[in-house]
Amino acid sequence: MPVQCSNCEQKRAVLKRPKTGHSLCKDCFFWAFEEEIHQTITSAGLFNRGETVAIGASGGKDSTVLAHVMKLLNERYDYGLKLLLLSVDEGITGYRDDSLETVKRNQQQYELPLKIVSYEELYGWTMDAIVKQVGLKNNCTFCGVFRRQALDRGAMMLNVDKICTGHNADDVAETVLMNVLRGDIARLRRCTAISTSSEGDGAIPRCKPLKYAYEKEIVLYAYFKKLDYFSTECIYSPNAYRGHARAFLKDLESVRPSAIIDVIHSGETLSVKEGVKMPVQGTCSRCGYISSQALCKSCVLLEGLNRGLPKLGIGKHHRLHGKILAQEPLTEQEERKLKAVDF
Numbered sequence: 001m002p003v004q005c006s007n008c009e010q011k012r013a014v015l016k017r018p019k020t021g022h023s024l025c026k027d028c029f030f031w032a033f034e035e036e037i038h039q040t041i042t043s044a045g046l047f048n049r050g051e052t053v054a055i056g057a058s059g060g061k062d063s064t065v066l067a068h069v070m071k072l073l074n075e076r077y078d079y080g081l082k083l084l085l086l087s088v089d090e091g092i093t094g095y096r097d098d099s100l101e102t103v104k105r106n107q108q109q110y111e112l113p114l115k116i117v118s119y120e121e122l123y124g125w126t127m128d129a130i131v132k133q134v135g136l137k138n139n140c141t142f143c144g145v146f147r148r149q150a151l152d153r154g155a156m157m158l159n160v161d162k163i164c165t166g167h168n169a170d171d172v173a174e175t176v177l178m179n180v181l182r183g184d185i186a187r188l189r190r191c192t193a194i195s196t197s198s199e200g201d202g203a204i205p206r207c208k209p210l211k212y213a214y215e216k217e218i219v220l221y222a223y224f225k226k227l228d229y230f231s232t233e234c235i236y237s238p239n240a241y242r243g244h245a246r247a248f249l250k251d252l253e254s255v256r257p258s259a260i261i262d263v264i265h266s267g268e269t270l271s272v273k274e275g276v277k278m279p280v281q282g283t284c285s286r287c288g289y290i291s292s293q294a295l296c297k298s299c300v301l302l303e304g305l306n307r308g309l310p311k312l313g314i315g316k317h318h319r320l321h322g323k324i325l326a327q328e329p330l331t332e333q334e335e336r337k338l339k340a341v342d343f
């Protein structure tokens with residue numbers, strides 16, 4: 001027998017909300033999903049009238065839904081924001097070139113300006129070339145570090161006030177779990193923040209309007225709205241450790257759907273005991289980007305690539321950074337360690 005929408009009690013329900021278990025019709029689901037994001041934005045005070053906001057657009061489901069909902073809410077509630085799309089081309093043939101085609105179509109569909117910055121123009125390296133040198137084991141480290149900085153650099157070129165990304169509730173809960181499993185207290189403390197402006201770290205503030213949106217609901221929203229997005233996984237394999245946290249969270253979610261929000265809530269309310277050493281943010285002495293070390297991770301990784309020492313910046317080689325950057329000679333053993341690639 002058809003189930004009636006538990007909200008309007010008029011139309012036929014087409015889905016059971018993964019987040020609440022409510023049976024809803026399409027329109028009531030759209031409304032509930034969009035209103036929750038509006039609530040997230042207003043209760044955290046993510047934006048101020050008149051601001052220019054760059055939406056990190058990868059062409060994937062999360063950022064496509066983010067662009068769609070941001071445009072809709074900006075008009076529905078007259079936020080007074082100037083929105084634009086910002087994409088990073090990591091130089092991954094057969095993956096990012098295709099997803100950027102989706103972003104270009106989204107640009108037309110949403111009538112938003114688009115800026116694309118590439119690793120090649122910013123660093124002189126594409127991910128294809130990086131993988132050739134470093135192999136498939138640590139390539140996600142290069143990509144993650146470079147992307148974060150590339151988004152900031154693109155945002156600076158556009159002179160925007162804020163960046164927003166499509167990180168969703170599942171992403172945040174996975175990150176909490178990952179930081180617990182790694183004992184990374186500094187990141188554990190920061191990772192649930194909805195906006196980096198509260199951390200006062202000097203870079204362009206970033207925020208996550210989809211922080212409380214379940215991935216399953218984002219997929220449903222994109223599906224029922226027939227949004228144009230790119231759904232292929234990165235060809236250079238997803239981050240393996242995050243994959244374990246993801247699988248664990250999915251298991252938990254299947255027995256207790258609120259597990260995602262519960263983990264986020266635990267992360268948000270954790271307090272770190274006094275005396276735990278936290279990194280002190282400064283600026284990179286080479287490029288001026290925010291960094292807790294003398295050199296930012298991006299500059300260290302780039303130096304390693306340019307000198308054929310792919311392990312520099314991966315793992316615990318901090319002692320050698322100073323030596324290398326001061327152009328001091330390495331011992332044979334040190335050189336061997338930094339050249340070794342685990343394919």
Ligand SMILES: Nc1ncnc2c1ncn2[C@@H]1O[C@H](COP(=O)(O)OP(=O)(O)OP(=O)(O)O)[C@@H](O)[C@H]1O
Pocket residue numbers: 055056057058059060061062063064086087088089090147164165166167171
């Ligand atoms: N190449 C990129 N250019 C611009 N923004 C990006 C890019 N890659 C990721 N982002 C931003 O970071 C967010 C999280 O990225 P992640 O790699 O976790 O992708 P995801 O969860 O698959 O998201 P999406 O579905 O939007 O690709 C994205 O939603 C997007 O806002």
